[in-house]
Amino acid sequence: MPIRENILTSATARDKYIRGVKLLKNEFPGPTTASLGIGGPASLVSTYDLFVVWHHVAMTTFTPPTQNDRNAAHRGPVFLPWHRFMLLQLEMNLQRILGSDSAFGLPYWDWAQDGELSPVRQRTAAIWARNCMGGSGMPVTTGPFVFDSADPGSWRVRVAASVNGQLIQVNRGLRRRLGAPVQGLSETNRLPRKAHTATALNQPIFDAAPWSTASAGFRNLVEGWQNQPQIPSPSLHNRVHVFVGGDMSPSTSPNDPVFYLNHCNVDRIWERWMQPPPAGHGRVYAPAQSESARLKGHRLNDTLNSLLSGSTTPAEMLDVSEFYTYDSLNA
């Protein structure tokens, strides 16, 4: 049974994760940019980059198409089960490419722990060390994901979103702007804090009408849209994307391996929320299948599509104890 561990306390999980994503980045199962409708010369698309494409497509699929808030993976109730499904698919592919290492579990980044540091120290925390995720830069210049144009095995971004929302081919290094100023963000660009996750865990309901970025409840707070007096939006999950910046900003944010460390921590927080009372609130989900068809894609038994695998449902994602556990649910 895989145990998902803190990347800062398990060197084994950290090193396997880095090795695994690099292997997936250079594995080409057959699909090409041409077969996916991505312009330019036909190029093979790696397994890792197929996850980037999958995330982008889900994000550009409105659910339903007659509104412009919820999409197939975000801004609605399905945010948590959809990303749990994505992480499971990546984890199983990492197990495969690491040599049928069925004990491997995705590591998580407890970003709220780093959020207790001063804003300056947040940008130089252990997660950004050379032996972990590497640091900041356009492109990054330290760590395992440094780009070397002469080395085809070095980490490179090959598929990215353009400003107009289309997938395009690129060939460049990974970009991060850790803690850089953000237009429209009046306060310092910093990570969420422990008090923020505690507030999210105390939310008594999972989600509520209008099932969007305007909803009350746990999902909308942990996703990062809900404004609380001490937690202005963007918060929690969204705030981590904004803090890292660069390739973590657009719809192709899985280009940065930090994406999965962020979402693994979000998944861990959700798992904590679903613990039996009084520690949590139980394995409950909303909206029920009996809710309006206008919520199709977000109801309990609706289909969650994958680009790389068969489909699942939110209901199937509520209890995944047969797949993995966490070393700690202290958030």
Added chain:
Amino acid sequence: MPGKNSIRKPTIKSISSNVEKHASQVEEAQGNQHMMSETIREADYEGHHIIVRTTYQIEVDGTPVTGHMGVTDDGKVHYHPVPNMSFASALDMVKQLIDIFPDDFNHTRPMPGMHADHKAKTRPGARPASTARTKKTARKTHAADK
């Protein structure tokens, strides 16, 4: 894999066949461009039905920005290719786009010595030739469920 869940372990072959099956969804998503995004917000109040239509047309250095943009009920704007932020100001949003997508704006930067106002005056309502053929690509969306 045994168990109550339908998820199966992946193989290179299964990845290839599933991507082939779903490739059309990627191609479809590639077609989502809009010269003008219109958001329709609706509400009922004191027996009255309210409709607010909001449209934005954005240009940077005369080049249209054509990703999908929306307005939520609280009046904040969001831009689909930047999924983790909403903005109180559309101008702040576009500034952030320039920071996030620097490669898309390098070629539109005015030449040194050319004042932005001068450029605007010489190109009133200009559209690049590559997009001028698009007569109507507005997308109408409803911001709120009733």
